[in-house]
Amino acid sequence: MSERGGPGSVGRGDRPGPTPVSGSTRTGPTTEEAALAFEAAGVKTAPALTEENLRDLDRDLDARVFGAMQSISIRYLLLVGFLGSVVAFGAFAFGWQIYKGIGVAGINRPVFWGFYIASFVFWIGISHAGTLVSAILRVLKVEWRMPLTRAAEAMTLFALMIGGLFPIIHLGRNWRFYWMIPVPNERGLWPNFRSALMWDLLAILTYITASSLFLLLPLIPDLATARDRTRGLRRRIYGLLSFGWRGTQQQWHRLHVAMRVFTIVVIPIAVSVHTIVSWDFGMTLVEGWRSTVFGPYFVIGAIYSGMAALITVLVLVRRSLKLEDYVTLRHFDRLGKVLLAVSVIWFYMFWAGFLTDWYGGSTVAKLIQHEHLVGHSAVLFWTMMVVNVLIPFILLWFRRVRTSMTAMLVISLLVNVGMWIERFLIVTSPGINSLSYNWGSYTPQWPEIAIATATFAAFALLYVLFSKALPLISLWEVKESWRVDRWRREGLIEAESDVPPLTMGVPAVTGATAVTGATAVTGATAIGGRGGAS
Amino acid sequence: MVVDLDVCTGCQACAVACLAENNVGIVGEEEAAIGRAQHWIRIERYWDEGEYPEVRAQFLPVMCQQCGKAPCEPVCPVFASVHSEDGLNSQVYNRCIGTRYCAHNCPYKARVFNFFAPQFPSPLEQQLNPDVTVRSVGIMEKCTFCVQRIRRAREQARVEDRPIADGEIMPACVQTCPPGALVFGDAGDPDSQVSRLMASRRGIRLLEAFNTEPSVVYLKREGGLDV
Numbered sequence: 217m218s219e220r221g222g223p224g225s226v227g228r229g230d231r232p233g234p235t236p237v238s239g240s241t242r243t244g245p246t247t248e249e250a251a252l253a254f255e256a257a258g259v260k261t262a263p264a265l266t267e268e269n270l271r272d273l274d275r276d277l278d279a280r281v282f283g284a285m286q287s288i289s290i291r292y293l294l295l296v297g298f299l300g301s302v303v304a305f306g307a308f309a310f311g312w313q314i315y316k317g318i319g320v321a322g323i324n325r326p327v328f329w330g331f332y333i334a335s336f337v338f339w340i341g342i343s344h345a346g347t348l349v350s351a352i353l354r355v356l357k358v359e360w361r362m363p364l365t366r367a368a369e370a371m372t373l374f375a376l377m378i379g380g381l382f383p384i385i386h387l388g389r390n391w392r393f394y395w396m397i398p399v400p401n402e403r404g405l406w407p408n409f410r411s412a413l414m415w416d417l418l419a420i421l422t423y424i425t426a427s428s429l430f431l432l433l434p435l436i437p438d439l440a441t442a443r444d445r446t447r448g449l450r451r452r453i454y455g456l457l458s459f460g461w462r463g464t465q466q467q468w469h470r471l472h473v474a475m476r477v478f479t480i481v482v483i484p485i486a487v488s489v490h491t492i493v494s495w496d497f498g499m500t501l502v503e504g505w506r507s508t509v510f511g512p513y514f515v516i517g518a519i520y521s522g523m524a525a526l527i528t529v530l531v532l533v534r535r536s537l538k539l540e541d542y543v544t545l546r547h548f549d550r551l552g553k554v555l556l557a558v559s560v561i562w563f564y565m566f567w568a569g570f571l572t573d574w575y576g577g578s579t580v581a582k583l584i585q586h587e588h589l590v591g592h593s594a595v596l597f598w599t600m601m602v603v604n605v606l607i608p609f610i611l612l613w614f615r616r617v618r619t620s621m622t623a624m625l626v627i628s629l630l631v632n633v634g635m636w637i638e639r640f641l642i643v644t645s646p647g648i649n650s651l652s653y654n655w656g657s658y659t660p661q662w663p664e665i666a667i668a669t670a671t672f673a674a675f676a677l678l679y680v681l682f683s684k685a686l687p688l689i690s691l692w693e694v695k696e697s698w699r700v701d702r703w704r705r706e707g708l709i710e711a712e713s714d715v716p717p718l719t720m721g722v723p724a725v726t727g728a729t730a731v732t733g734a735t736a737v738t739g740a741t742a743i744g745g746r747g748g749a750s
Numbered sequence: 751m752v753v754d755l756d757v758c759t760g761c762q763a764c765a766v767a768c769l770a771e772n773n774v775g776i777v778g779e780e781e782a783a784i785g786r787a788q789h790w791i792r793i794e795r796y797w798d799e800g801e802y803p804e805v806r807a808q809f810l811p812v813m814c815q816q817c818g819k820a821p822c823e824p825v826c827p828v829f830a831s832v833h834s835e836d837g838l839n840s841q842v843y844n845r846c847i848g849t850r851y852c853a854h855n856c857p858y859k860a861r862v863f864n865f866f867a868p869q870f871p872s873p874l875e876q877q878l879n880p881d882v883t884v885r886s887v888g889i890m891e892k893c894t895f896c897v898q899r900i901r902r903a904r905e906q907a908r909v910e911d912r913p914i915a916d917g918e919i920m921p922a923c924v925q926t927c928p929p930g931a932l933v934f935g936d937a938g939d940p941d942s943q944v945s946r947l948m949a950s951r952r953g954i955r956l957l958e959a960f961n962t963e964p965s966v967v968y969l970k971r972e973g974g975l976d977v
Contacts, residue, residue, distance in 0.1 A: 317887040318848065319865030324785035326859050328850035388848015388863065388888025395847050396827050405845065411827040413849055500855045501821045501960055646854055650957055651812065653794035654859040656785040 270702065274695050277542070281687045282445055284537045288684065299677040306670020309663040310385060318388045322661040326654050327647045331664035332386035334640040335671060337514070338521065339379030340420070340493050341635060342675075345522030346372025346427060347486035354479045360550060362697050363542040366690040367533055368526050369431040374678040375525075376424050378671045383416065385667060412495045419485075419492040426482050433474055436461050437692040490518040497642060503580035504645040509572070513565040517635060520558045520604075524631035527551050529679065531625045533688060542689055545619040552618030555631070559608040584645050592657065596637050604634035751895070751924070752947040753811055754969040757931035760793050760809035764923035764932065768813075771896060771922035773882045775868020788862045790814070790893040791923050808971065811932070813923070814839065814860040814893035815956060818963030822852035822861065830890070837965070838895060846889040853890060857960045861892045895934070896921035916942045937965065 313320050323330045349368040353361035384393045396417055398407050407414050439458035443451055461467060494514030497505040507513075527548070534543040573581040588597040607630060611617045618624065644658045682688070768774065774788045781787070791813035798806040820839045822831045830845035831852045841861075853861040867887040870878065878884060881898040885891050896919075903919045916935050924932040935944035944967075947953070952969040 317864075317866035319781070319786070322784075323850075323865075325787075325853065325862060326785065328853045328863065383849075386849075388850065388890075389846070389886075390888075392847045395845070403845075405829060408824070408827050408829050410824040411851070412825065413827040413851055417827070496851075500825070501857055501962075502854055505854075649859060650857050650960075651794060651859060653792075653796065653810075653812075654785075 270695075270698055273698060277689075277691060277694060278441065278445070280538065281689055281691060282442070285684050285687065292680070292684075296677065296680060299673045299680065302673035303670050303677060306667045306673070309666035309670070313385075313663045313667075314390060318386075320661060321386075321664045322659045324656055324658065326649050326656050327644050327658035329386070329643050329646075330658050331640075331660045331668050332382045334636065334643045335668045336379055336382035336386070337493055337639040337643070338632075338636050339375045339382065339671065339675075340490060341514075341518035341521040341639075342525045342632075343372045343375035343379060343423070343427070343522065344486055344490060344515075344518040345375075345526040346370070346430075347482055347522075349523075349526060350430065351479045351482045351486070354475075355483070359697050360547060362693045363539070363689050364526070364530065364547060364551075365434070365693065366431075366686075367529060367688050369427065369434075370679065370682055370686075370688070371522075371526060371529060372427045373424070373431050374675055374682075375522075376420065376427060377678070378675055380420050380424065381671070383413070412492065412499050415492045416496060419489045423485055423489045426478070426485050430478050430482050433471065433478060434690055434693065435686065436471065437463065438687050438690065441691060442687065487515055490515045502646050503578055503650065504573075504584040504648070505642070507569055507573075509565060509569040513562075513569055516558065516562050516565050517638065520555075520562045521632050521635035523551065523555050523558055524628040524635070527555065527624055527628035528632070531621050531628070533679075533683070535621070537683060537688060539689065542694065548621070548624050549615060549618045552612050552624060555628070556608060556612035559605065559612070559631070563605045563609075580648060580650055584648050587648065588641065593641055596641060600634045600637040600641070602634075603630040604638070751816075751921075751935075751966045752933040752944050752953075752969065753966060754931045754933070754947070755808070755810065755971045756952075756969060757929045758793075758809045758811060758927075759929055759931075760795060760807065761928060762793050763926045763928055764791050764811060765789050765793065767922040767926035768893070770877060771879055771882070772894070773868075773870075773878050773884050774891075775864065775885070776871055776874065777866075777869070781865070786863075786865050788864075788868070788891075790860075790862065790891070810968075811923075812858055812860060812956070813966070814895075815858055815962065815964030815966045816893075816895060818965065819961065821855040821857065821960070821962055825851045825855045827851070834897075836900075838897060838900075840894065840897070841890060841892055843883055843885055843889050843891065848888040848890065850890065857957045857962065858964075861890050863890050864888060 321330060321332070346368040349361060350365045350372075354365070384390055387393055395401075395403070395405075396407050396414065398414075409415075436458055439454050440461035440463065443454035443458050446454060491511040491514065494510040498507045498510030500506055530543055530547070530551075534540060570585065574585055587593050608627060611623065611627060617627075647656050647658060649655065768789070768791050769776075772790060774790060777786050777788055791811060794810040794812055796808045796810065798808060800806065816837070816839050818837070820831070820833065823833060823839065825831075827849060828845050828847055830842045830847075832840055832842060834840045848863070850863055853859070853863060864885055864887050868885055879898075881902075899921060900919050903914055907914045907918075914936070916939065919934060921932075921934055924934045933944050933947055935942040937944055937948060939945060947969065948967045950969055952972060953967045954970050955964045955967060958964075
């Protein structure tokens with residue numbers, strides 16, 4: 217079965233045979249494993265689906281997703297309460313820091329940046345998962361991305377919202393942060409665009425704008441479905457957010473065009489954002505920071521930690537929202553392969569920088585490396601090496617590991633621990649500088665730890681709330697992929713043709729419109745909008 | 751400015767004078783121990799090779815080098831670190847929001863940060879210099895070459911319609927230095943004392959490899975007083 221565009225990598229082999237799935241039927245892991253084995257043997261397992269089957273599948277998907285959204289259990293409330301209180305404590309710590317002064321943090325001279333900036337880089341890194349999975353896989357027309365895109369795009373936005381707070385939290389005078397915003401002001405002063413921090417500000421604001429739109433656009437048909445399935449206030453809110461979506465040909469066409477433009481645009485934005493974050497360090501005169509490899513090194517690091525975080529989130533979401541049929545073991549198998557590849561590239565980039573620093577012979581850079589290898593930061597450094605390089609490299613070769621939820625959860629968490637350490641080591645390296653009289657070290661204090669912890673809780677909280685407000689799976693894209701697949705099998709679209717799911721519903725899909733024009737149109741409306749409810 | 755390392759005894763009188771002249775806050779022992787001392791000029795002490803008591807200390811007074819190409823300036827997002835018309839590298843306290851980026855980019859680590867609101871334990875609050883701003887929490891500060899004294903001397907000269915005499919301007923550290931290791935003057939005037947000293951073959955600039963074009967010239971040790 218071909219990797220890309222092959223007949224329904226998703227919702228195909230792991231779909232339970234000819235019996236239409238209705239509501240309660242669910243495939244267990246055994247079916248998935250069987251499907252995996254079949255796929256490995258190159259056997260096509262699933263038979264073609266009829267329009268009738270597809271309708272049943274649609275209904276099942278809707279019922280499961282909206283059912284999970286509308287039931288609110290005590291456990292859910294407890295979770296929200298717990299996460300909320302951690303966030304509240306973080307807010308208190310921030311208030312305390314404002315009241316007493318930034319000195320309650322552990323920073324000093326020469327380590328002027330600490331936990332906050334490490335967390336900043338970390339969260340901006342996490343935000344890259346969404347772009348990678350959604351945009352890059354969209355561009356490559358990888359169909360197995362379908363059930364992952366929404367979760368990934370939401371992650372991007374939440375991680376950015378959190379990451380963007382850190383540069384403000386870390387300021388000496390946080391209450392003046394808006395002085396960096398380039399608007400005409402009473403001070404008659406324009407910000408300094410020569411400063412990498414200004415590039416940062418603009419890059420992050422651009423990225424937040426782009427990723428919000430990137431999340432919102434493909435949400436519209438699903439919001440319309442939600443509107444049609446709810447009553448009262450919820451219906452009105454969803455109605456407002458779905459911008460009057462009715463699922464007409466013209467609307468589908470515009471959505472697809474917009475998505476195509478955005479998919480292309482968002483990739484360079486994402487790459488530039490993390491490059492610019494790396495330039496906060498790479499462009500300075502600080503030994504141990506100044507580097508030409510930092511741009512690509514940080515980008516790949518961001519993708520690495522982002523992929524790992526995505527895997528963590530998917531394991532948890534899949535489990536808690538009972539989405540085992542849609543986010544399948546095969547997805548984890550493939551994500552595991554990507555993670556392995558990215559891990560190796562990350563180590564290559566790391567090594568390119570490390571070796572250059574060492575060979576270049578700068579005393580300070582070599583002393584920093586000495587500290588990392590055998591000195592005060594050796595424990596952190598070697599932990600990073602083990603969890604970022606050794607463990608993924610040894611384990612991710614095995615399909616059994618890649619399809620084991622526990623193993624993937626542990627590996628992905630470890631990778632993120634390692635990536636956090638990496639940022640921490642970079643940010644605090646100016647403890648060793650050119651004038652040895654000024655060397656110093658850094659120990660984080662409780663407000664920094666509280667705030668950093670609170671942001672993890674805030675991320676989880678945003679996700680938990682999001683899961684009840686909006687469908688965490690892009691319903692229409694999943695449904696669309698089933699139909700495109702069916703048309704392919706029936707020869708309405710050429711099997712290997714590159715007609716992407718994105719063009720679905722657009723008259724340009726010649727085969728579909730010619731033969732089953734009417735069906736295609738109703739199918740399209742059913743996927744996201746009016747028809748679904750009736 | 752010229753610093754003659756052969757003459758410096760490491761007495762730290764300059765540091766004390768600077769604290770008094772420039773309203774530098776007192777952070778206390780604990781804060782100083784974790785590297786938050788506010789000194790605008792500090793005496794760095796380096797030990798030569800050898801076992802006690804056969805060791806020699808070297809003293810290196812370091813203050814802001816008032817770089818010609820100051821690395822702290824381009825990195826400030828809000829133009830708090832700017833070049834003044836007369837070549838000083840000034841810090842505009844009102845603009846500073848405390849990103850501390852400038853401090854990282856300064857190879858001399860000459861910049862100090864107000865981690866808390868500056869304290870002046872009694873009776874120090876009685877002797878605050880009215881010519882110098884008392885800074886607030888969360889902003890960066892550093893040596894100004896006692897810009898208030900430079901301005902005053904310039905105005906005085908203008909009123910009396912004469913050029914500023916060589917040696918007329920004395921930053922607090924220069925005025926205080928007992929052995930006269932610090933000399934301040936106009937490096938643009940070839941006849942001034944600093945110009946003559948800067949021409950010395952002993953003259954070096956600190957961390958010259960960074961290409962920051964510092965305004966401070968050190969006269970390196972060639973014997974002289976051992977401590």
